[in-house]
Amino acid sequence: MVDAIELLKQQHREVDELFEKFEKASEGKGEQVLMDLFARIADNLAAHAVIEEKIFYPSVYVGPTADKLQEAVEEHLAVKRVIADLLDMDPSDVQFKAKMKVLQEMVEHHVEEEEKELFKSVKKLLAKEELVTIGEQMEVMFNELIQTEPRMQVPRETDEAAPLPQ
Secondary structure, eight states, X not given: OXXXXXXXXXXXXXXHHHHHHHHHHTTTOOHHHHHHHHHHHHHHHXXXXXXXXXXXXXXXXXXXXXXXXXXXXXXXXXXXXXXXXXXXXXXXXXXXXXXXXXXXXXXXXXXXXIIIIIHHHHHHHSOXXXXXXXXXXXXXXXXXXXXXXGGGGGGGGOSSOOOOOO
């Protein structure tokens, strides 16, 4: 049984590895390889954002985490806008690799803030059992979403940040 924070950290590592593969592939691999890697990155990020916005963030939207979560959903929005741009591009486009690098940097910044600040606050707020319950719900939803090319939903989610409980 994986708790919510461990699940999110594991997904952060997986996306990080995919970005590394993309960087290596950028040096001479074919466009199809780059498109496949982009699709995997975008699907993982899209599904990850959904489980955070629908399950994790509302579960931990209490006191000291509220401001961090407002910032987090704004960062998700920025990431979604870059993914939406990339969905309209081909790896042969001059800006494709540059936009992928910007996406990577945005994700790395977001991950760093979550792991250094938010997750520490959440561990103080919630018991281990609660984190396991939330983690199980998130894992089920992620596994369902990842089968559905979740990146294709992203362009519909670029108008405003995901709502948080008020």
